[in-house]
Amino acid sequence: MPLLTxxxxxxxxxxxxxxxxxxxxxxxxxxxxxxxxxxxxxxGAASTDVRERLPDDERVQYSADEARLGPGITRNLALARARGQYLQNLDVDDMLLPGALTTVIRIFEEHPSVHWAFGQAHDLMPDGSRKSFPPWIPPFGLMPAGRLTDWVIEHDGNWPIPCAGIAYRTASLRAVGGWAALPVGEDIAMMAALSQITDGWQDEAVTWLYRQHPNQLSRHPEQPSWSVIARRFALQRTAAARLSSLSLTGTDIDPQPIAHVGQFMKTPAHLA
Known part of the structure; x- marks a missing residue:
């Protein structure tokens, strides 16, 4: 039975x-x-704050880093456990809107060349109201490989799409190494490679809510300096992908054998 993570x-x-x-x-x-x-x-370490707020549902797969490793590494540890052929990223404070997963499944099923896809986001304000904003990089529909990174290069490394809400072909995400090990901008650094070498899709449907609140990681005092480094890293990654003439065209990849690779591995005795 097909599965989405x-x-x-x-x-x-x-x-x-x-x-x-x-x-x-x-x-x-x-x-x-x-x-x-x-x-x-x-x-971080497994906490009751998180575990007690998760539903008692067999579809929930929970694990903890047992150390503070940052969002990029944390996502990659989760990616190692993902079994779905498609994967929707969803930050802890954000929400999917009705029809969101059907939208991305439809896109991937109808467009075999598309490796990543996203819908529009609304800001969810602290008072419960929603704030919309127009897309920065129209039109809707197919976004050929390199078009997004062309825009980024022309706009001083700034990114016009909400990377926190993108869905992926899971095998494609693994092929580019998952998220970057950066304190911020781990998603744009990953997309700097993936969007350079594969086609994507921007859908006009509003599919998720981006929650605005005082405790967002993006409000960390070091965010401005980290952001500059992350944007530079992303531009360097795009340049490297272009100079290397990398490409990723296949989509007929059965994710199940990949998901099960190494599942029975154990910690070596001398490290246990």
Whole structure:
């Protein structure tokens, strides 16, 4: 039975939002025959703050880093456990809107050349209101390989899409190494490679809510300096992909054998 993974990097500071996040996942109506799993990876030691807010549901797969490793590494540890052929990223404080997963499944099923896809986002304000904004990089539909990175290069390394809400072919995400090991901008650094070598899709449907609140990681005092480094790293990665003439064209990849690689590996005795 086809499976889609929703991946969430969680942390105790955002645990209060997990019930809303989980409800937005499990209230999704999926196409006939499809199933969803929610892979939650906690950045830090396992905490009751996170675990007690997760539903008692066999579709939830929880694990913890047992150290503070940052969002990029935390997502990659979750990616190692993902079993779905498609993967929707969803931050701990954000929410999917009705029809979100059906939208990305439809895109991938109808457009075999597309490796990543996203819908529009609304800001969810602290008072519960929603704020919309127009797309920075129209038109909607197919986004050929390199078009997004062309825009980024022309706009001083700034990114015109909400990378926190992108869905992927899971095998394609693994092929570019997952998320970058950066304190911020781990998603744009990954997309700097993936969008350079594969086609994507921008859908006009509003599919998720980006929650604005005082404890967002993006409000960290070091965010400005980290952001500059992340944008530079992303530009360097795009340049390297172009100079290397990298390409990723195949989509007929069965994700199940990949997902099961190494599942029975154990810690070597001398490291246990």
């Amino acid at each position: 929703v991946l969430t990097a969680a942390h105790a500071g955002g645990a209060e939002f997990l019930p809303d996040t989980g409800n937005s996942v499990f209230s999704q109506e999926l196409p006939d025959g499809w199933e969803v799993e929610w892979v939650v990876q906690e950045d």
